[in-house]
Amino acid sequence: MKYLSEYRHPDAIKGLVSNIKHSASSPWTIMEICGGQTHNIVKAGIDQALSGTIDLVHGPGCPVCVTPEAKIDAAISISQLDKVIVCSYGDMLRVPGSGQSLLQAKTDGADVRIIYSPMDALEIARKNPHKEVVFFAVGFETTAPANAMPIYLADKEAIGNFSVIVSHVLVPPAMRAILSNRDCKIQGFLAAGHVCTVTGLEEYHELAQEFSIPIVVTGFEPVDILEGISRCVNMLESKTCGVHNQYARSVRENGNASARKMIAEVFAVTDMDWRGMGMIPGSGLALKGPYSRFDAEARFNTQSRPPSNVSDCHAGEVLQGLLKPSACPHFARTCHPETPLGAPMVSAEGACSAFYQYSRRSSH
Amino acid sequence: MCLAIPGKIITINNHDHLIKTAMVDFDGITKEVNLTYVPEAEPGDYVIVHVGFAISKLDEEAAKLTFSYLKEME
Numbered sequence: 001m002k003y004l005s006e007y008r009h010p011d012a013i014k015g016l017v018s019n020i021k022h023s024a025s026s027p028w029t030i031m032e033i034c035g036g037q038t039h040n041i042v043k044a045g046i047d048q049a050l051s052g053t054i055d056l057v058h059g060p061g062c063p064v065c066v067t068p069e070a071k072i073d074a075a076i077s078i079s080q081l082d083k084v085i086v087c088s089y090g091d092m093l094r095v096p097g098s099g100q101s102l103l104q105a106k107t108d109g110a111d112v113r114i115i116y117s118p119m120d121a122l123e124i125a126r127k128n129p130h131k132e133v134v135f136f137a138v139g140f141e142t143t144a145p146a147n148a149m150p151i152y153l154a155d156k157e158a159i160g161n162f163s164v165i166v167s168h169v170l171v172p173p174a175m176r177a178i179l180s181n182r183d184c185k186i187q188g189f190l191a192a193g194h195v196c197t198v199t200g201l202e203e204y205h206e207l208a209q210e211f212s213i214p215i216v217v218t219g220f221e222p223v224d225i226l227e228g229i230s231r232c233v234n235m236l237e238s239k240t241c242g243v244h245n246q247y248a249r250s251v252r253e254n255g256n257a258s259a260r261k262m263i264a265e266v267f268a269v270t271d272m273d274w275r276g277m278g279m280i281p282g283s284g285l286a287l288k289g290p291y292s293r294f295d296a297e298a299r300f301n302t303q304s305r306p307p308s309n310v311s312d313c314h315a316g317e318v319l320q321g322l323l324k325p326s327a328c329p330h331f332a333r334t335c336h337p338e339t340p341l342g343a344p345m346v347s348a349e350g351a352c353s354a355f356y357q358y359s360r361r362s363s364h
Numbered sequence: 365m366c367l368a369i370p371g372k373i374i375t376i377n378n379h380d381h382l383i384k385t386a387m388v389d390f391d392g393i394t395k396e397v398n399l400t401y402v403p404e405a406e407p408g409d410y411v412i413v414h415v416g417f418a419i420s421k422l423d424e425e426a427a428k429l430t431f432s433y434l435k436e437m438e
C-alpha cells in the first residue's frame with residue numbers, strides 16, 4: 001500500500017537506528033505526544049532498539065485516557081434516562097468513570113452505541129425522532145473538525161433531538177504544562193502529525209522559543225518516528241531549537257484552513273480538567289454561542305461531582321512522562337487490560353496497554 | 365480512536381459543498397469518506413482519513429523528502 005509499506009521497510013529502519021546511535025553523544029530524553037506513536041514505538045521495538053542511546057518517554061496523547069471521570073459519569077447518568085441513545089467511539093465505552101463504564105451501563109440495559117464517525121450519531125438522531133440522541137464527543141484537535149460537523153448540521157437542519165457531551169482537549173497547553181513541571185526531564189518533542197495536520201505549527205513555534213526546545217512534527221510509521229528522532233537528535237547535538245516538520249506529506253505550516261474554520265465556528269477555548277493531570281488553563285474546547293443549545297449536560301441537567309473513589313492508578317505520572325508504565329507498581333500485577341485500574345490500560349492508545357501488549361517480555 | 369490512515373480516492377460521490385463525500389480504498393477495503401475539509405482532492409489522490417473525515421491530501425513531493433533524508437544518511 002502506498003504511503004505505508006515504504007515507511008515500514010526493515011533496511012530503512014536499520015539505517016535510521018544506527019544513524020541515531022552514531023550521532024547521539026549523550027542519552028537524550030525525547031517525548032512523543034501521541035498515543036498512536038507510543039503504540040507503534042513499542043510495537044516495532046524502537047524504544048528497545050535505542051535503549052541506552054535515547055530515552056523515549058510517552059506523552060499524554062490518548063484522548064480517551066485524559067477524559068475526566070465526571071464526563072463519563074455524566075454520559076452514564078444520561079444513558080439511564082428514558083428514551084435516550086448515547087453514542088461514542090468504541091474505546092470510550094470501556095473506560096470507567098468513578099464507578100461504571102458506558103459498556104457496563106449498556107450491559108445493564110442502557111441504549112449505548114458504538115459509532116465509527118460522528119456523522120453516524122446525527123444519522124441515528126434523524127432516524128429516531130422520538131428519542132434523544134447524545135453524542136459523547138471526545139478527542140484532540142485531530143477529531144475536533146469531525147466532531148464539529150454534526151453539531152453544525154444539527155443547527156442548520158434544526159434537529160432538536162441531538163445533543164453532545166463535549167470533552168475536547170488541546171495539545172500545546174498540555175505540552176506547556178509538562179514543560180513547566182519542575183521534575184520535567186524532556187529535552188525534545190515529537191509532536192503529533194495528525195493533530196498538526198489540522199492546527200498547523202504556529203503554537204509549536206511559540207513553545208519551541210519559549211522553552212528553547214526542539215520539536216519535530218512526526219508521522220506514525222516506524223520510518224517516520226525514527227526520522228523524527230534522528231532530526232530531533234541532530235537539533236539537540238547542534239544545540240538548536242525550533243520546529244522541524246518531518247511529516248510534510250500531510251502537515252502544512254498553517255494546517256487545514258477549512259477544518260480550523262469549522263472548529264472556530266462551533267467551539268471556544270476553555271479551561272479543561274485532564275484526568276490524572278488536573279486543570280490545565282485554555283486546554284479544552286466547549287460549545288460556543290448558538291451551538292450551546294446542543295449541550296447535553298445542560299439539557300439533561302447532570303451535575304458533575306468530584307469522583308467518589310480515588311483510585312490508586314499512577315496515570316498522572318505516566319501521562320506526563322514521569323513514570324514508565326512498566327515501573328508502575330500495579331502494572332501487570334493488579335492492573336491488566338481485563339481488570340484495568342486506570343484508563344491508560346484500557347484504551348488501545350494508552351501507554352500502559354501498549355507496554356502490556358508488546359513489551360512485557362523485556363521489562364520482566 | 366485517534367488513528368488516521370491513508371487511503372486512495374476512487375470516486376467522488378456528492379458535490380454538495382457541505383457533504384461532499386468520496387469512496388476511498390484502504391488497501392482493499394472501500395469506505396465512504398467525508399471530503400468537506402479536503403474539497404480539492406480528486407480521484408487518484410491519497411488522503412489521510414480520521415473518523416470518516418479526510419483531514420489532508422498527501423503531497424507526493426513532500427513524501428520524497430523522507431527518502432532523500434535516508435539517502436543523505438548513507
Ligand code: SF4
Nearest residue numbers: 313314328335342352
Ligand atoms: S499500570 Fe494501571 S495503575 Fe499503573 S498507571 Fe497504568 S493504568 Fe494506572
